[in-house]
Amino acid sequence: MILKPIFTLLLISVFTVVGFSQEKYFTKEAEITFVSKSEVIVIDGTNKKSGSIFNINTGELVFIVIVDDFDFHIPLAEEHFNENYLESEVYPKAKFKGKIKDYQKLDLKKDGTYPVIVEGEMKIHGVTKDVTEKGILSIENGEIKAESHFFILLKDYNIKIPSLVSDKVNEKIAISVSAKYKPFNP
Amino acid sequence: MxxxxxxxxxxxxxxxxxxxxxxxxxxxxNEMGERTDYATATFKSTRVINGHSVERMQKGDLDFRISHRFGSVKTGAYELFGIDHSTSLLSLEYGITDWLMLGIGRGTYKKTFSGFAKFSLLRQCSGAKNIPISASYLIGSELNSMHWLNPERDNYFSSRLSYIHQLLIARKLNRRISLQLSGLIVHRNLVETISENNDLYVAGIAGRIKITNRLAFCSEYFYTFNNASNYTNPFSIGFDIETGSHVFQIHLTNTTAMQEAGFLGDTMDLWSEGNIHIGFNITRVFTLKKQEHDS
Incomplete structure (x- = not known):
């Protein structure tokens, strides 16, 4: 009798593969901002051209961020960010691949906001790390919005600040992610 | 089973x-498509060593530069290898737009005031848009403010002036190596002797090799086609050391002038004779106008 659930499971997994092209939501204008704030200097950058895709059947989501697309208030900070810290010529993209935990328990048919936990792999500066962060999923008139605020540590992604400037830049970086999805029509 | x-x-x-x-x-x-990647920081500073690099200040950034060239290292320990004597150049340079920078300076060599405008013509990029090189054009002038050499004769203010035109073409070959070629015309309204030409035609070659993210080896050479035979061609080697908003450029060169009419027209020292000078440029960038991004 154990076969029955397994059969169902297999069916579901096959079904999702076949059927999921209609169930994808997508944006090319997800907004990622980061702030490193110390007593001496505030360095912040905004990227409004990040891509994200979200499967509303499975709760899986992918983000792709072009590192070079961050805009800064301080032009020199942008050059250093790309040249020395993120090394965007070597590692042009940052990525997140993961899924919403216990997604099947969520009922997203009604408008509203749903606190979620997202698990997956974050790849920055060529270093992949498993992460679990809190986020908010909101549904309004059929539009899906995903938001998350979290911190990363530069040393987790092998980004080194030289001793000469280390007192100026905060190692702990606050990151905000905001994506408004539309149905994906290939 | x-x-x-x-x-x-x-x-x-x-x-x-x-x-x-x-x-x-x-x-x-696939959806995000191909994009255009612009080459950034082909050189770390707006100067390779003495001469300009293809780089410009970005909009709203002010660069305060302090440069020194010391006496000949040949003078030995008594003169601390030339460090007891120095020439200097102080300058302020500002990015008006992302394609135009202006600069003013005052050098001790011939008490020269200088000003220039540098235009970014092309930016190297690849991807959706493809441009293999970066190019800049520089126009400058210099004013020699020394007392007249021969006060008894008729002296005109225009005789103090020199003009510089320079076309710079550079390519960042990869993330470590950049190469630059340039062509210059230096017009001096007045030269000291009849054997010197008022117009100097000069070709320059410069390069950079990054050793680490913040340390690079640089070199530059200028070949003067038609200068009088007692003058030599400036050749320099050095290191760029970057620490946040400062870049320290430390080098060895056979010229002590740091403005074009000086180091291209008046250099007389030879590396082969050991007349080498230690020098440095320190640049400090201040962001005067923060970039606006619509939010």
């Missing part, structure tokens, strides 16, 4: 869900 199916399912299910994430990733990559 049961076990085999179990194992199969356990093997299959994660593979399937991973494949799905990868598929989503590929789809997203």
């Amino acid at each position: 049961k076990h085999i199916i179990y194992i199969l399912v356990c093997l299959f299910f994660p593979v399937l869900s991973f494949a799905q994430l990868d598929e989503m990733e590929d789809l997203l990559e």
Whole structure:
């Protein structure tokens, strides 16, 4: 009798593969901002051209961020960010691949906001790390919005600040992610 | 039987869900399309050593530069290898737009005031848009403010002036190596002797090799086609050391002037005779106007 659930499971997994092209939501204008704030200097950058895709059947989501697309208030900070810290010529993209935990328990048919936990792999500066962060999923008139605020540590992604400037830049970086999805029509 | 199916399912299910994430990733990559990547920081500073690099100050950034060239290292320990004597250049340079920078300076060599404008003509990029080189054009003038050499004769203010035109073409070959070629015309309204030409034609070659993210080896050479025979061509080697908003450029060179009419027209020292000078440029960038981004 154990076969029955397994059969169902297999069916579901096959079904999702076949059927999921209609169930994808997508944006090319997800907004990622980061702030490193110390007593001496505030360095912040905004990227409004990040891509994200979200499967509303499975709760899986992918983000792709072009590192070079961050805009800064301080032009020199942008050059250093790309040249020395993120090394965007070597590692042009940052990525997140993961899924919403216990997604099947969520009922997203009604408008509203749903606190979620997202698990997956974050790849920055060529270093992949498993992460679990809190986020908010909101549904309004059929539009899906995903938001998350979290911190990363530069040393987790092998980004080194030289001793000469280390007192100026905060190692702990606050990151905000905001994506408004539309149905994906290939 | 049961076990085999179990194992199969356990093997299959994660593979399937991973494949799905990868598929989503590929789809997203496709949707985001090809983009244009601009080459950044072909050189670390707006000067390679003495001469200009293809780089410009970005909009709203002010560069305060302090440069020194010391006496000949040949003078030995008594003169601390030339450090007891120095010439200097102080300058302020500002990015008006992302394609135009202006600069003013005052050098001790011939008490020269200088001003220039540098235009970014092309920016090297690849991807959707493809431009293999960066190019800049520089126009400058210099004013020699020394007392007249022959006060008894008729002296005109215009005799104090020189003009510089320079076309710079550079390519960042990869993330470590950049090369630059340039052509210059230096017009001096008045030269000291009849054997000197008012117009100097000069070709320059410069390069940079990054050793680490913040340390680079640089070199530059200028060949003067038609200068009088007692003058020599400036050749310099040095290191760029970057620490946040400062760049320290430390070098060895056979010239002590740092403005074009000086180091291209008046250099007389030779490396082969050991007349080498230690020098440095310190640049400090201040962001005067923060960039506005619509939010």
